[in-house]
Every structure is written in C-alpha cells, then in structure tokens.
Amino acid sequence: MNILIIGGGGVVGQKLAQSLAAEGRLRGRPITRLTLADINDPPLVDASFPVSAARCDIADAQSVAQVITEDTDVIYLLAAIVSAHAEEDFDAGMAINMFGTYHVLERCRALGTTPVLVFTSSIAIYGGDIPDPLGDHSYPNPQTSYGGQKAVGEILINDYSRKGFVDGRAFRLPTISIRPGKPNRAASGFMSSILREPLNGQTAVCPVEPDFLHYYLSPRRCVENLVKAANLDAADLGGNRVMQMPGRTWSISQLIDAMTAVVGDGPAKLIKWEAQPDIKRIVSGWKWDIHAERAEALGLKSDESFEDNVRYYLEDDKPAV
Amino acid sequence: MNILIIGGGGVVGQKLAQSLAAEGRLRGRPITRLTLADINDPPLVDASFPVSAARCDIADAQSVAQVITEDTDVIYLLAAIVSAHAEEDFDAGMAINMFGTYHVLERCRALGTTPVLVFTSSIAIYGGDIPDPLGDHSYPNPQTSYGGQKAVGEILINDYSRKGFVDGRAFRLPTISIRPGKPNRAASGFMSSILREPLNGQTAVCPVEPDFLHYYLSPRRCVENLVKAANLDAADLGGNRVMQMPGRTWSISQLIDAMTAVVGDGPAKLIKWEAQPDIKRIVSGWKWDIHAERAEALGLKSDESFEDNVRYYLEDDKPAV
Structure with a gap:
C-alpha cells in the first residue's frame, strides 16, 4: 500500500500518519510507502516503511500530478482553507477547497488507476432553514463559502466514483476537539x-x-475513523459515497x-x-442535531x-x- | 432592462426571447436591449427594442466577459450539455455545465454589479436511494454527470448570492414536453x-x-415561470435561492x-x-414524486x-x- 496524505502537515494529517506508522497495514496489506504532502514541508513520522515529505499546492494541477502517481493506492485529501479564512479570502477558498479537490479527482481520472480517495467534508455543509435532525441525506444548505466548497466536493466525489475514476468516500467531519497546537483560522x-x-x-x-450546542469528535477517534474509512469495501458504500462521520x-x-x-x-x-x-x-x-447512521452501521464511532x-x-x- | 440569454438559441431560450419581446418589460421596467448568446449565432426575434445575437462559449471565461457587461441587468443561464451527451463526453459536461456556470458567476463578481441571474437546474439532481417525496430541500443524489454538474451549479448560485456577487435564483426544471424541433441529446x-x-x-x-412515470412541464408554462423567476424580489427568496419549478x-x-x-x-x-x-x-x-412548494408559493405554476x-x-x- 502506497499512501498519500494531502494536508499531511496538519493536525489530523500528522496524527493519521502516526497511526498508519504504528499500524503498518491498510486495506489488509502492508504499507510500503507514505508520502506527506502539504503546502509547506510537513514533519515526518518514524515508521518501519519509507516516509517522505512533498510540497504540494493543490490549487495547481501540475503540483498535484507530481504527488499522485501510478503507484498511489490510497489518497487522503485533508487539505483545506478553513471556514473563517475562506469567508475572508473567497479566492483562496475556491482555489483550494473546490479546484484543489477537482485537480485531485482529475489527476486520478487521468491515471486510470482508480485509487481509494478519502475526502474530509464538514458539518459546515448543513445550515439555514432546514428541518432537524440532519444527517447523511440532508439537503446541503451551507451558510459559508467553506461549507459550499465542501458540498461541491461531495458531489464531485460521488460522480467521479460513479464513473469509476476514483474509489471515493467522503465524510462530514464533526468539529474536532480538543485540537492541539496553535489556533487555525476556523x-x-x-x-x-x-x-x-x-x-x-x-x-x-x-x-x-x-x-x-455543537457536534464534536476527538482527534484520536477521528483518525481511527479515517483509517476505517480507507479499509471499507467499495461494495459496502453503495452508490452514495458521502456520509456523516459520527460525533456527539x-x-x-x-x-x-x-x-x-x-x-x-x-x-x-x-x-x-x-x-x-x-x-x-x-x-x-x-x-x-446531527446523526451518522450510515457511518455507524459501517463501524465508525463517536467518543464515549x-x-x-x-x-x-x-x-x-x-x-x- | 438590459437582458442576456445564454443559450438563447435553444428551444427554451428562443421562446423566452419571444415572450420578452411580446411583453416589453421585466422587473417592472421597460426592456431596452436583449442579447441572445449561444455557441452558434442564434436566430433573432422581432421586438420593439434592439435584439442582437452574440457567439459565446461559456467554457471560455474571456468569451463570457464579452457578453456580460457592466450594463447587463438580468442574465438567463440556460446553456447546458444535456444528460446523455454529458454522460458520453465527461469533459464537455464539466466544461459547460460546471465551469461555464462558474465563469458566469465569476464574471458577475468581477463586475461588482450584482445582476439578476436565473439559472436552470434540473430534476436530474435527484436520484438513487433517497426517500420520496422529493422537492426543494431534498438531498441531491444525481445518477448522471449532468445532474451532478447542475447540483454543483445550485450550490455555487447560493454561495455567490449569499456573498452579494449575483442576485441568483435557480430552478430545477421538470422535463419539458412537448419540446418542438429536432431531438437533442437528452x-x-x-x-x-x-x-x-x-x-x-x-x-x-x-x-x-x-x-x-415522469415529471413534466410544457415549454409555454416553463417560459412563463422563467419570466416570473426574474421578476421575484430577492427578499422573497430568502437565504436559499434554489427551488423546484412546478411540474406534474x-x-x-x-x-x-x-x-x-x-x-x-x-x-x-x-x-x-x-x-x-x-x-x-x-x-x-x-x-x-416531486413537489414544488416554494415556487408554487411564489406564484410559479405547472400545467393544468x-x-x-x-x-x-x-x-x-x-x-x-
């Protein structure tokens, strides 16, 4: 398994890398390589397999083509311009959140290798005057550009998966708390x-x-869920590759x-x-008031x-x- | 009122142009100019105001900039690569249906004039394993790339409207029947x-x-609804600019x-x-099993x-x- 984490320098990306290093396997096979791609050089992690860093700007299709290659088996697309930042800088949000996702999908399509793609959407796709409770099949009515761009990503993941260009799976992440490190612009x-x-x-x-009130998930449990997300069989996902990740x-x-x-x-x-x-x-x-019935049925979990x-x-x- | 119809050479675009010519007014003011833009030169219509044709390829941002100008008050975006065609030619569908819509929205944003934009989405955004009945707030689960690209357009219309870049309103058209002329690739x-x-x-x-079973609307009633769509006040639309157009x-x-x-x-x-x-x-x-509660409350109608x-x-x- 040759794994790429785009956004590998972020909080979730780094913890995911540590988890993969500790586990050594994904989708039932040994991990042979892990690449951490980010806009700056991400810190590496210790592992029994080779781990490398790559600079990648997903707003640039050429840059994406350098990190996704014919032997990439699993891609985690975690990189994003977060909510308050995308609200202030509309162009940056579109470039990374919408076009970045598009570039990753197009690169997979061009390769023709149908890699597994795990995409992190967000509960920010919900909003406005939509009746509760919300979940897998609720109308996306985002009240921020970040939420809108993530909602576009969900639709593209589904269509590129339907066409066989990627084996996509998208999860609307709850708010991650307690998030370590410095505040970001969310x-x-x-x-x-x-x-x-x-x-x-x-x-x-x-x-x-x-x-x-808000809907939360710990970073530790989020990473466990992202590992399970890659391990899921395409057959278990059905025609809709998008679902809510469990939170509370x-x-x-x-x-x-x-x-x-x-x-x-x-x-x-x-x-x-x-x-x-x-x-x-x-x-x-x-x-x-959010529920994650599909993901819970597939074995993903919230915190106790x-x-x-x-x-x-x-x-x-x-x-x- | 300076009006632009993108897709002005199509069946609905031509009928809309004839209706506007007959009416002479839109949004409570006299029409001063009508431009019919399409990939080929569209036929003109007789009117008491100037009517001109323009070639426009919405896949090309420069071409869009030539037809949407500072004095454009109302834009109808009807142009599309239809369902079976977009299913066969994925690139064409993305270029016109997704990027074409994006180019129109970006041009409006660059001008800063907040024109009215009437966008035709489609019932093709519904599909798959989603419970009936379907309508304004149903989860978009398209089973074609055409439907996916229209669903992306809906989300962008909402976000660009929320940001004040356009005064958008999007309507999921029923299947138009009886459609005159030659068969298209729908x-x-x-x-x-x-x-x-x-x-x-x-x-x-x-x-x-x-x-x-299927959900239909006549071309005549569709055009009446599109005229009403432009006449609606933004205040009546609220935060969600997307709705189902009535059909039966x-x-x-x-x-x-x-x-x-x-x-x-x-x-x-x-x-x-x-x-x-x-x-x-x-x-x-x-x-x-589709219902159009919001549009019906706003005065749009299905056939008797x-x-x-x-x-x-x-x-x-x-x-x-």
Whole structure:
C-alpha cells in the first residue's frame, strides 16, 4: 500500500500518519510507502516503511500530478482553507477547497488507476432553514463559502466514483476537539482553545454562551475513523459515497464540566467570556442535531464521553512543561 | 432592462426571447436591449427594442466577459450539455455545465454589479436511494454527470448570492414536453418525440413501458415561470435561492391518452415500442414524486392537464404542412 496524505502537515494529517506508522497495514496489506504532502514541508513520522515529505499546492494541477502517481493506492485529501479564512479570502477558498479537490479527482481520472480517495467534508455543509435532525441525506444548505466548497466536493466525489475514476468516500467531519497546537483560522477554533489553553495553564476567550450546542469528535477517534474509512469495501458504500462521520452533541458547559471532572476546577477559571459577533454570526448558522447512521452501521464511532476527549488531549497532545 | 440569454438559441431560450419581446418589460421596467448568446449565432426575434445575437462559449471565461457587461441587468443561464451527451463526453459536461456556470458567476463578481441571474437546474439532481417525496430541500443524489454538474451549479448560485456577487435564483426544471424541433441529446428526448413526431404525422419510438412515470412541464408554462423567476424580489427568496419549478407527474399512457383526446387516435398508432437499455438505465434513475412548494408559493405554476401541453404544441410549434 502506497499512501498519500494531502494536508499531511496538519493536525489530523500528522496524527493519521502516526497511526498508519504504528499500524503498518491498510486495506489488509502492508504499507510500503507514505508520502506527506502539504503546502509547506510537513514533519515526518518514524515508521518501519519509507516516509517522505512533498510540497504540494493543490490549487495547481501540475503540483498535484507530481504527488499522485501510478503507484498511489490510497489518497487522503485533508487539505483545506478553513471556514473563517475562506469567508475572508473567497479566492483562496475556491482555489483550494473546490479546484484543489477537482485537480485531485482529475489527476486520478487521468491515471486510470482508480485509487481509494478519502475526502474530509464538514458539518459546515448543513445550515439555514432546514428541518432537524440532519444527517447523511440532508439537503446541503451551507451558510459559508467553506461549507459550499465542501458540498461541491461531495458531489464531485460521488460522480467521479460513479464513473469509476476514483474509489471515493467522503465524510462530514464533526468539529474536532480538543485540537492541539496553535489556533487555525476556523471559526470553530474556540471550541478547542477554551479547553486547550486552560489545560496548558493559559487563559482563553469563549465568544458564545454556555448553552451553545455543537457536534464534536476527538482527534484520536477521528483518525481511527479515517483509517476505517480507507479499509471499507467499495461494495459496502453503495452508490452514495458521502456520509456523516459520527460525533456527539454537547454544550459549552458540558465541555467545561468534563474538563473539571478530569483535572479539577482550576482550568475552568482561566476562561474569559467575551461575545465576538463575527464568530457568532458564522457558528450560529451551524447545526448540532446531527446523526451518522450510515457511518455507524459501517463501524465508525463517536467518543464515549467528553471526559475521554480531555483525557486523549492529556495523553496525546499536552505539551511537556 | 438590459437582458442576456445564454443559450438563447435553444428551444427554451428562443421562446423566452419571444415572450420578452411580446411583453416589453421585466422587473417592472421597460426592456431596452436583449442579447441572445449561444455557441452558434442564434436566430433573432422581432421586438420593439434592439435584439442582437452574440457567439459565446461559456467554457471560455474571456468569451463570457464579452457578453456580460457592466450594463447587463438580468442574465438567463440556460446553456447546458444535456444528460446523455454529458454522460458520453465527461469533459464537455464539466466544461459547460460546471465551469461555464462558474465563469458566469465569476464574471458577475468581477463586475461588482450584482445582476439578476436565473439559472436552470434540473430534476436530474435527484436520484438513487433517497426517500420520496422529493422537492426543494431534498438531498441531491444525481445518477448522471449532468445532474451532478447542475447540483454543483445550485450550490455555487447560493454561495455567490449569499456573498452579494449575483442576485441568483435557480430552478430545477421538470422535463419539458412537448419540446418542438429536432431531438437533442437528452435521455429524456423520447418524452417529447413520442408525441411530437406522431402529431407531425411521423413514426416515433418509445423506449420504456407505458406505465413509466415522469415529471413534466410544457415549454409555454416553463417560459412563463422563467419570466416570473426574474421578476421575484430577492427578499422573497430568502437565504436559499434554489427551488423546484412546478411540474406534474404523468405516465406515458396518460401522455398518449391526452394526445388522443385532443387530436383523435391516429397519431398514437405511429408509436413503436422498442426497449432501449442505455436510455432506460439513465431515466430509471430519475425521480417523479416531486413537489414544488416554494415556487408554487411564489406564484410559479405547472400545467393544468397534459391535454394543454398537446394544445400548446399545436398552437405554438407544429410545423405548417
């Protein structure tokens, strides 16, 4: 198995690479090579098989052609311009999120090798005046350009798969929390930082009310699901290659209570509550009554509790003091 | 009102041009100019205002920039590579249906004039294993590349409208019948030809069973709806600019009985019944339990009876002997 992770330098890409390195196998066969492609050189991971880094700008079809080759068996397409960033810079969002996906699909089509393609869509495709509950077969009504570009990606993945150009599978990721590292430009950034920064002994700002509900998944469980996603047989997916990845809905209060249950009440006191209208405008268009029936039936899983998410952060990601 | 019809040489484009010429007004103001753009020079129509023809290939952004100008008030984007054609020639479908729509939207964005854009989507965006009934807020699950490309267009129309780049409104057209003229490369072509050819005294082939159900609209009523579509206020459309255009569901038998009711039983005897697996494979993925609640609430209409569709053909389109 020759595996390519596009967006291999990101939080999920790096954790996925570590997981593949630990596992050594995918789709029932040994991994023979792993390439981490990103706009900058991504950090490598230790593995029993060769791991290399590649610079790739998916907005550029030529650059895509250099990293997807005839012997690429599995492609993870994780690279994206995230929500608030794509809202500010419309061209960047279109170039990466829509045309980037198109370039990857076209490269696969040109090769004629029908690689497995795992695409990360987002719950940002839901929104507006659509009745709850939401899930695999809900009308995509995104309220951001990021969500719109991901919705386009879903449609293209399905059509290129139907035509046999790729063996695609697309999953709408819940918001990943607790996301380690620096904040990115996602409007959802606070949903990690209000926990991560206090757990690291720093203050954080919460821009929404304590009863704000949202749909979450831990990075650890997300990566487990992405590995399962590649392992699925095309026959199990049927004609629609797009589905919701399992997550769970919690309020901000529940996140904070879970943190307090695991580490005591000190960190919660480091959260400052300050309304941020720009962020609230974006995230209030997002949906939380979301269900992942198809993916759950295929063996993908949500977290058991948000206490688990806190523990995963402490075990996997908390920087040494 | 300076109006541009892209696809102005097509059946619907020509009838729309005739209707606008007869009406002389749109969006409450006199029409000052009408441009019919198409890949070939479209026939002109007589009007009290200037009417001109323009060659335009929407696959080419430069060509689009030549026909959409600062003083364009209303754009009808009707041009498309139809279903069976896009299924055979994937590149042509992507170039016209997806990139053509993108080029029109990008040109509007570059101008900064927020023109009204009426886009014709299709019931081909529905399909597969999605529960009936279908309508405005159903999950798009197209079973053809044509349907996929139209579904992408819908998402882009919504996002470009949300951003204020265009004042878009997109309508999923029912199958237009009785469509005059020569057959095109739509898989739905027989749904007109089994009536049109016999009404013209010629034989025709029906490739499906008499109980095959489908969702139809006459060309005359379609054009009336497209005029209303441009006249709608943006405020009435809300955040989702995409909706089903009203049609009605009839079986093949009902179409033929309607023809017989209007003109007697001679023409029905000119229909030959011959299964065509390629056509049947495409059209059996199409849906017919379709409802157009939003558009009906906004005043758009379906036909009263299929007898009307037959009469409209005789009045508007039947070639003189």
